[in-house]
Amino acid sequence: MANTACFIIVGRNDIPIYEAEVGSAAKREDAAQLHQFILHAALDVVQDLAWTTSAMFLKSVDRFNDLVVSVVQVLNVCFFLNLSTHTRLMLLHDSRNEDGIKSFFQEVHELYIKILLNPLYLPGSRITSSHFDTKVRALARKYL
Amino acid sequence: MVEPVNSPLGKMLLEEVSPVVMVLCTPLVEETFLKNGLSFVETLKPFCNFSNIDVPVRTSSDQLYRLKKFTLRLFYASDIRQPNVEVAKQRLEHVITQAGEKDFQDLKSDPPQISDILSNPESEIAPTWFQYYNKELIRTLSFSEHEAFDHPVACLLVVSSKDEEPINKFVDLFNTNRLPSLLNDGAMDPKILKHYLLVHDNQGATTERTSKVLSEMRGTFGNNECNLLCTNSSKEGNVEHQANPWASFKSSASAAGKLGCVLTGDDIVEIKDLMQEFTSRHIIPYMEQKVRELNQQISATRRGLKNQFKNLWWRKGKDDVPDSTKGPMYTFSSTESQIRILGDYAFMLHDYELALSSYRLISTDYKLDKAWKHYAGVQEMMGLAYFISDQSKKEAEYCMENAFSTYMKLGKSGFQNATRCGLWWAEMLKARDQHKEAASVYFRICGEEPLHAAVMLEQASYCFVLTKPAMLHKYGFHLVLSGDHYKNCDQLNHAIRTYRSAISVYKSTTWSHIKDHVYFHIGQWYAIVGMHDVAVRNMLKVLDCGYQSKATQEIFLRDFFDIVKKTGTKHEVVGLQLPIIDISSLQVIYEDHRTYASQASALVEESIWQSLEDDIIPSLNSGKSNWLELQSKLLPKKYRESNVCVAGESVKVDLEFRNPLLISTSVTSVFLICELTANPDDLKLVDKEPSNSSLGPESSTEHNLGTTSGFSSFTLSEVDFTLGGGEKKLVRLTVTPHEEGILKIAGVRWELSGSIVGVHYFQSVPVKAKTAKGRRKNKLTPTDALKFLVIKNLPRLEGSIDHLPGKLYAGDLRHLVLELKNKSESPIKNLKMKISHPRFVSPGNHEEELTTEFPDCLKKGHEQNIVQRETNGTNSVFAFPKDVSLQGDRSLRWPLWLRAAIPGTISLYFTIYYEMENVSSVMKYRTLRMHYNLQVLPSLETSFEITPSPSRLQEFLVRMDIVNRANLDCFQIQQLSTVGCRWGISLLQPVDTILPSKSLLAGQALSFFFMIKDCRKSGTEEEKTMSLPPSLTDVKLVTQDDDEKLFDIVNSPLASFHESERSCQGASDKSSPNTVDFILISRLAKSSNPSAVPYLPEILSHHSCHNSIRSSNPLSWSLDCPQTIYHNFATSLCEIKLNLIIRNTSNGLSSVTIDTVDCLPDTAAPTPSSVNQSGWRYVPSVTEEMKVTSDVMGSRLDKPPSSMESSPPFIWSGLSSTKVQIQPLSTAEIPLQISVFSPGIYNLSSFTLKWEVSEHENASSGTCEGYPYYLTVLQSE
Incomplete structure (x- = not known):
């Protein structure tokens, strides 16, 4: 099944720190910017929702036509650096497989925490690890 | 929150849901009013809105209430029909285009700040033309058959007094054939209130005829139903109205001055009075009465439990009849329509309770009948009624939602109604500050038509701004969507406007794709509308798009250059991102008192040069007294800290350019932006003229401006280069000042693909001024580092x-x-x-x-260089x-x-x-x-080992181990020389026997043996320095021909190199006198690989210094006596006299004590036995040197070794202990005597030498054992 999915990790001040087109559908020319636009717009909704729920997994928060945005809210505190990062893992997808998405988020979250634990990674900076990238793509193939 | 009635929707409803008056008039009437530039309806329109009409109304209930606000809508009979969809569409498009043209001029300005948008009052956020557009959009739906509020309530018949037979005209006008079809086919009630109006044109008609007609009318149609309107009283036709009532209705502003030009104030008052009277006296009472009538009728038939059941049953029965979808299902006379009319009339008369109850009643009916359009219409009205009566919000929303979805279910036909419903719904939500929901409603009514969608999306986006807190991301997104739609229907002005607003959201975003998309498209569009400069400004932002695919980058660049070309001028862009300048790579190389021979030398660290120059530049103290202080005197303090450069000498700036793209770009005419100003102090002293004379090749920038009579005060270098995809290039730029003054390097300027000029200023950048002096470095601010004091031309x-x-x-x-x-x-x-x-x-x-060719000049016989140069090793200046x-x-x-x-x-x-x-x-x-x-590269490596010869006092054996470490090449060794006059050298065996091939192959190792002889003489200083004949110090090893001269090692280059070698290799103790320095001279036999070393070496010299003699003793000695003695033991014991010759090789006075030991050699070895005493058999453990010595001895003496020590003992018969003082480098002879009792072989080694050397301060002492020395004593015959 060809599906569309775009995964983005948004750090503080709404700066994207990781982007990946993980869908298997053939790429449209303007897909990248459309997906960015949708995810970017969804930040507003996430911001609203963040204060109303204590759940980390926000399910689908926004939709545009048949594309759905799911978000995991990461409010983790890096105690060793005494920095709190307000990070959001956002997935734009067109699948109904909520369980898959949830497990995808769980595993990516773990990966993200591993990245955070890296003393050479400055929280809030772009994630450039190729290992992370391959892992995320593998997870996307597995769950989405 | 505003009251529902005063909200925009309330006002809109007051306007839209109001009684319709059908106007029928003769052409002459129209003609009369067209003198004012207005049609009849247009003339009356401003006077149909009553803000305080104050009419008492009593509808169903007995309660009397007063209407305050009221509106009438006037339509020509010909307009009372469902408007043509195509025409309506065109009209909407026209509205948009007009609006677009209106704010075209604003587009040039910079996009507004997001904070400005947020701080704007609510009403100003959305453009005003939206209201107008929405109104037009709703108007396209007027006179639909399923609604009753567009049904004409009254009919106004107008005839001019100039008409022939006015009474007949009145009758004709209401001829059913000419009435709108809706009235005729039963959708609307044709029996409506009629009102007759006679228009009297003061300009053309006589009052007599008018009054006659009027009285005739009154006779025919009744007194009340007839009115007279006198108009066009102004003869001149140039009446100016202070507040022109028509201006707001007629959009074309050009004719505004003419509007109503022949209407005097009295005329206007008359029109006003007429309308007021018409409304309050006729229409409202008529409606009131109709409502009451209908209410009674419906109460009788439909209200109450009985009627409800009856109705239900009746409807059930009707189910069998298939719905005829074509044509109006319900005529005006059907019960359903009656109820609907009741509801609408009640709504119009602001009796919302009644309206709601009747809508509720009818909606169930419609639902049962599956008349969905009607149902939706009723639901819509219910929602509005709920809203305007400020009742349950939930109900209102539910009704609207219901209506909307029902319309949507109808498919395409219902979409327009859905749109109107949506607009109202959104307005309703907006009035309740539910902007987010309103936005989603707008989003839902987008539809497929792009223009419509664009407007709706834009409205949605404004809703997002109005939400609290503002949802700016959504705002931007919807603006972009709307912009795309506008673009699709060629509404470029609107597209630009929306994108411009979106930019204010996305300006600081790091979402790269978004940013690129927005800037690129708005740039393109600006270019299409001809604003090339703005286009370029926007396009510049997308140039740094290294993360995009190559195709995208190409598109970006191509479009960018196209636009730039269209502008025709060369834009100068500060901070152009293509190519990127790596400021950290900025390096300034200039020469003050330090000049550089080459590029490489300029890059060497300053500290190396400083340490090198410490000796030769005037020292710090004296320096201060000459140049530094001098400088500080001459220069003001400000400039003492700035860099100094010399006129006529170039200042070089290295800068790295990086191409972020995958496409190669050409960068041309790169040069520095410089500024040369006269020294302000010079100005004060010399001339008062401020001469800012600076010039660049193209003096287009302000900095390079100021050509003073064609004389350039500095020259700049220009560089052209091409950067491949992702390539980095270090570019050297130079500026050469020609005049004294202060040179400031302000920035760099380049041309991109020959069409756009990039400028980068170096203002607030950290610059490492490469050659800034260490102690000044910390004081330099970055700008100072690029500021130079240019001083007068100096020799270089x-x-x-x-x-x-x-x-x-x-x-x-x-x-x-x-x-x-x-x-x-x-x-x-x-x-x-x-x-x-x-x-x-x-x-x-x-x-x-040199007179002779190298290397012959080094050979002996060329005596010109023999002068010994006195160089001291520490100071190599x-x-x-x-x-x-x-x-x-x-x-x-x-x-x-x-x-x-x-x-x-x-x-x-x-x-x-x-x-x-x-x-x-x-x-x-x-x-x-x-x-x-x-x-x-490594070549030959030598090591020397020198051991004293045991047999001769001043001779030493030398072993030279030589290894060829070169990878490929062979070497010939030519000459070995000892340095100084002390050592004579001779070969032990001819070289040919060791090295027949004459050349040492790569990796080959060999050993050579030499004998060296100490030629020093004891005695005075003169004697010591007396030189040996030079030939003795050199040994020819392998020669090409025999008469080749030897190299002269005391000659200047070799000797001086040897000096430095000595000091470098002199790690070992220098005090030891017994060291030999060797110089080995070799040549390359032949290079197997000529390219390995570009210039073939002619001669190689290898210096080995401080080779010490492998002996720790400062003494050497030998026993002097015959080896074989014949003695007749029968007569006496044999007494043998021996001579022990001791030489002091040290430079100090030494005292030697000789002890002879008379016991067996086994016990006579004291030192080792003390170590090995615990029951071990004595093994003669010898030190390394001793071993070597004994080996040599063994081979040389050719005698039985010490194993045959079973010789009978002998006794020392002379002195048992003697002490002698030996002068440095002199010998002493000590007579010894032994007594032998029987013939045999005797080892005369049982003596020890204890020595003490006192050389200068340091004294040393030690003990030596005697060497084995075998004496054979035989019985004489």
Whole structure:
């Protein structure tokens, strides 16, 4: 099944720190910017929702036509650096497989925490690890 | 929150859901009113809105209430029909286009700040034309059959007094044939209130006829139903109205002045009165009455439990009849329509309770009938009624939602209604501050038509701004979507407007794709509408798009250059992102008193040069008294800290350009932006004219402006280059000032693909001024580093070393020439040179060229260089002769000797100090710095081992181990020499026997043996320095021909190199006198690979210094006695006299004690036995030296070894202990005697020598055992 999915990790001040087109559908020319636009717009909704729920997994928060945005809210505190990062893992997808998405988020979250634990990674900076990238793509193939 | 009635929706409803008056008039009436530039309806329109009509109304209930606000809508009968969809569409498009043209002028300005948008009052956020558009959109749906509020309530019949037979005209007008079809086919009630109006044109008709007609009318139609309107009272037709009531209705502003020009104030008052009367006296009472009538009728038939059941049953029965979808299902006379009319009338009369109850009643009916359109319409009205009566919000929303979804279910036909419903719904939500929901409603009514969608999306986006807190991301997104739609229907102005607003959201975003998309498209569109400069400004932002695919980058660039070309001018862009300038790479290279021979030398760290120059530049203390203080006196403090450069000499700036794209771009005419101002102090002193004279090749920038009579005060270099995809290039730019003053390097300027000019200013950047002096460095601010004090032209020495090989073998000796040149006319003097590695390079003594070819000049017989140069190893400053002075184009060629001392990569630094003659400048001296790198390959490696000869006192055996470490090449060893006059050297065996091939192959190792002899004599100093005949110090090893001369090692290059080698290798104790220095001279046999070393080495010299003799003793001795003695033991015991000759080889006085031991040799070995005493059998453990000695002895003496020590004992019969003082380097003979009792072989080693040497302060002492010395005593016959 060809599906569309775009995964983005948004750090503080709404700066994207990781982007990946993980869908298997053939790429449209303007897909990248459309997906960015949708995810970017969804930040507003996430911001609203963040204060109303204590759940980390926000399910689908926004939709545009048949594309759905799911978000995991990461409010983790890096105690060793005494920095709190307000990070959001956002997935734009067109699948109904909520369980898959949830497990995808769980595993990516773990990966993200591993990245955070890296003393050479400055929280809030772009994630450039190729290992992370391959892992995320593998997870996307597995769950989405 | 505003009251529902006063909200925008309330006002809209008041306007839209109001009684319709059908106007029927004759052409003459129209003509009359067209004199004012207005049609009849248009003339009346401003007077149909009553803000306070104050009419008492009583509808169903008995309660009386007063209407305040009221509106009438006037339509020509011909307009009372469902508007053509196409026409309506065109009209909407027109509205949009007009609006677009209106705010076209704003587009040029910069996008608004997001904070500005948020701080705007609510009403100003959305453009005003939206309201107008929405109204037009709703109007396209008027007179639909399923609604009753558009049904005409009354009919106004107008006839002009000029008409023929006005009464007949009135009758004709209401001829059913000419009535709108909706009235005729039963959708609307044709029996409506009729009102007759006679228009009297004061300009053309007589009052008599008018009054006659009027009375006739009144007779025919009744008194109340007839009115007279006198108009056009102004004769001149130039009445100006202060507040023109029609201006807001007629959109075309051009005719505004003419509107109502023949209507006097009295006329207007008359029209107003007429309308007021018409409304309050006729329409409202008529409606009131109708409502009451209908209410009664419906109460009788439908209200109450009984009627409800009846109705239900009746409807059930009707189910069987298939719905005829075509044509109106319900005529005006059907019960359903009646109820609907009741509801609508009640709504119009502001009796919302009644309206709601009747809508509720009818909606169930429609639902049961599956008349969905009607149902939706009723639901819609219910929602509005709920809203305007400020009742349950939930109900209102539910109704609207219901209506909307029902319309949507109808498919395409219902979409327009859905749109109107959506608009109302959104307005309703907006009025309740539910902007987010409103936005989603707008989003839902987008539909497929792009223009419509664009407007709706834009409205949605404004809703997002109005939410609290503002949802700016959504705002931006919807604006972009809307912009795309606008673009699709060629509404470029609107597209640009929306994108412009979106930019304010996305300006600071790091979402790269978004940013690129927005800027690129708005840039394109600006270009299409012809605003090329704005287009370029926007397009610039997408140029740094390295993360995009190559195709995208190409599109970006192509479009960008197209637009730039269209602008026709060369734009100058500050901070152009293509190519990117790496500011951290900025490096300034300039020369003040420090000048550089080459690029490489400029890049060497300053500290290296400083440590090198410490000796030759005037020392700090004296320096302060001459140039530093001088400088501080001459220069104001401000400039003491700035960099100094010399007029006529270029300042170089290295800058790295990086292409972020995958496409190669050409960058042309890159040059620095500079500014040369006259020194302000000079100005004060010399002339008061401020002359800002600076000039660039293209003086288009402000900085490079100011051509003063075509004389350029500095020249700039221009560089062109092409950057491949992702490539980085370091570019060198230079500026050469020609005048004194202050030079400031402000920035860099380049042309991209010949069409756009990029400018980068270096203002607030950290610059590492490469050559800034260490102690000043911290004080320099970045801008100071780019500021130079230009001083007067000075001579500058240029220097180079010819034919310096980059790669050579260790030991390679070369003759090089240092060429110095001074191009300026003023002479320089007092040249000094210092070389970082005196071990490698040694300057020659004379300027003259060598008379003989190298390497023959090094051979003996060329005595011209034999003068011993006194160089002390610590200070390697070489001062050129005083008479050397350079001037003009004369060049000085000075010989240099290069010898690669050790393998490895060597950086050679030369610094030449010179002083300027007769130049009264702040700079008294300058230094020339040269830097070369050498790669030295390993070649021959030698090691020497020297052991004293046991048999002869002053001779030593030398073993030379030699290894060829070169990779490929073979070497011939030519000559081995000892240094100094002390040691004579001779071969032990001919070389040919060891090395028949004459050359040492790569990797080959060999050993040679030599004998050296100490030729020193004890005695006076003169004697000591008395030299040996030189030939004795050299050994020819392998020669090509026999008469080849030997190399003269006391000659200048070899001797001086040896000196430095000695100091470098002199790690071992220098005090030890017993050291020998060797010089091995070899040559390359033949190079197997000629390219390996570019210049073939002619001669290689290998210096080995401080080879000490492998003996710790300062003494050497030998026993002097015959080896075989015949004695007749029958007569007596044999007494043998021995002579022990001891030589003191040390430089100190030594005292020696000789002890003879009379016991068996087993016990006579005291030192080792003390170690090995615990029951071990004595094994003669000897030290290494002793072993070597004994080996040599064994081989030389050819005697039975010490194993046959079963000889009978002997006794020392002379002195048992003797002490002698031996002068340095002298010998002493001590007579000894032994007594032998029987013939045999005796080992005379049982004596010890205890010595004490006192040389200067340090004294040393030790003990030596005697060597085995075998004496054979035989019985004489």
